[in-house]
Amino acid sequence: xxxxxKDGKYIIGTDVTFAPFEYQDTDGNxxxxxxxxxxxIAQDQGFEYEVKPLGFSASLQALETNQVDGMIAxxxxxxxxxxxxxxxxxxxxxxxxxxxxxxxxxxxxxxxLAGKTVAVKxxxxxxxxxxxxxxxxDFKINTFEDSANMYEDVxxxxxxxxxxxxxxxxxxxxxxxxxxxxxLDPEPGDKYGFAxxxxxxxxxxxxxxxxxxxxxxxxxxxxxxxxxxxxxx
Ligand code: GLN
Numbered sequence: 001x002x003x004x005x006k007d008g009k010y011i012i013g014t015d016v017t018f019a020p021f022e023y024q025d026t027d028g029n030x031x032x033x034x035x036x037x038x039x040x041i042a043q044d045q046g047f048e049y050e051v052k053p054l055g056f057s058a059s060l061q062a063l064e065t066n067q068v069d070g071m072i073a074x075x076x077x078x079x080x081x082x083x084x085x086x087x088x089x090x091x092x093x094x095x096x097x098x099x100x101x102x103x104x105x106x107x108x109x110x111x112x113l114a115g116k117t118v119a120v121k122x123x124x125x126x127x128x129x130x131x132x133x134x135x136x137x138d139f140k141i142n143t144f145e146d147s148a149n150m151y152e153d154v155x156x157x158x159x160x161x162x163x164x165x166x167x168x169x170x171x172x173x174x175x176x177x178x179x180x181x182x183x184l185d186p187e188p189g190d191k192y193g194f195a196x197x198x199x200x201x202x203x204x205x206x207x208x209x210x211x212x213x214x215x216x217x218x219x220x221x222x223x224x225x226x227x228x229x230x231x232x233x
Contacts, residue, residue, distance in 0.1 A: 010204055012038065012050040013068040020171045020228035021192075022053065023072040034072045036224040038194075039212030041231070045119050052131045053144050057123030069201050070194060070208075074165060076125045077137040077193040086198055090191035091221075094105030095109060097166040099147045101154055102179040109184070113139045119150045119159035125190065126163030129175060147172075155179055165190070171229070 001113045003223045014034065021034040030051055042049055049070075054062055056075075062068040064084055076094065077087045100107045107113065110133050117140040120127035130141055144150040144157050149170065153159040155178065164172075166186035172178055193206045 008048060010047060010069040010201070011067075012049050012051050013054050013071045015056045015061050015073040016052055016053050017148050018056070018074050018168055019169065019175070022068070022072075028059050033092070033228050034074065035225055036227070037074055038214075038220070040070055040206055040215045040224065041222045044214045045207040047207055057145065060123050063195060065196055066200065070196050070204055072190050072194045074168065075195055076165075076190050078125060078128075080128075081195070085195040086200075086202070087195050088191035088205055088231060089212060090193050091212055092167070092192040093190070094165045094192055094197055095188050095190040096129045096163050097169050097182050097188035098161050098163055098184055099151070099154060099160045099169050099182050100182045102158065102181050104160065104181075105185065111137055112122065113137050113161060115139065116160035117142055117158070119144060119153045119162040121147055121150050121164075124163075124164040125166065129187065142214050146230065151178055151180060152162065156184055167229070 005052045014030070017023050020032050022030055022032040025167065030053060035051065038049065052068060056073055058070050059068065063071045077090060106177055107116070113133065114137050118130050119142045120130045122145055123142050127143070134141065142153060144153065147164060150162045150164070151172065154162045166182070167197070169182060173180060194205070196205050198204070212221070
């Protein structure tokens with residue numbers, strides 16, 4: 001039985017803070033690209049939903065155990081995840097980037113992480129990327145459940161670097177006055193998708209895809225992107 005069957009609403013898991021995709025505005029409402037896309041698609045397709053900002057790895061677990069019906073959280077479509085989840089068509093291009101302290105001149109390549117400490121967020125592609133690098137480069141990993149605490153650990157000097165999605169890092173650098181910088185180009189080839197548990201709620205996935213096509217065609221998709229990451233945003 002899906003979580004949706006309980007009260008006629010789809011329950012959607014998301015991250016706690018992952019601006020500009022999901023974050024709380026000053027009134028405490030969850031806003032951002034993911035939140036607005038979901039709202040526009042639900043309106044277009046006529047379904048009801050409730051968002052649960054559980055955190056990223058908690059949302060993955062909730063989805064896998066059918067405690068939520070869907071997940072939108074700047075979630076990268078990966079082959080590994082496709083074994084567990086079904087994804088919508090991609091709706092945004094992303095990629096992992098390394099962030100270090102603004103004052104740090106000692107890290108100019110991944111190799112320079114040797115002997116250092118890297119902060120990652122549990123269950124993310126950034127975390128997986130750090131683990132891949134760790135096979136060849138000897139560094140320590142500190143894990144966090146959310147992005148804000150991960151950045152803070154680097155700013156405080158406990159960790160030397162963090163791995164984060166570049167649109168999120170770029171937004172944080174621009175809006176949050178973080179004392180961090182990104183010395184390297186992002187890793188390419190990452191795309192975000194909406195996910196359901198494997199072979200579960202297929203109609204929800206179909207509606208997401210159909211709604212995404214419609215809001216791309218009617219300009220709503222672009223309007224949402226412009227709101228958060230346009231020239232004047
Ligand atoms: N895109 C990354 C992933 O899917 C990070 C997502 C997030 O932290 N919300 O793993």
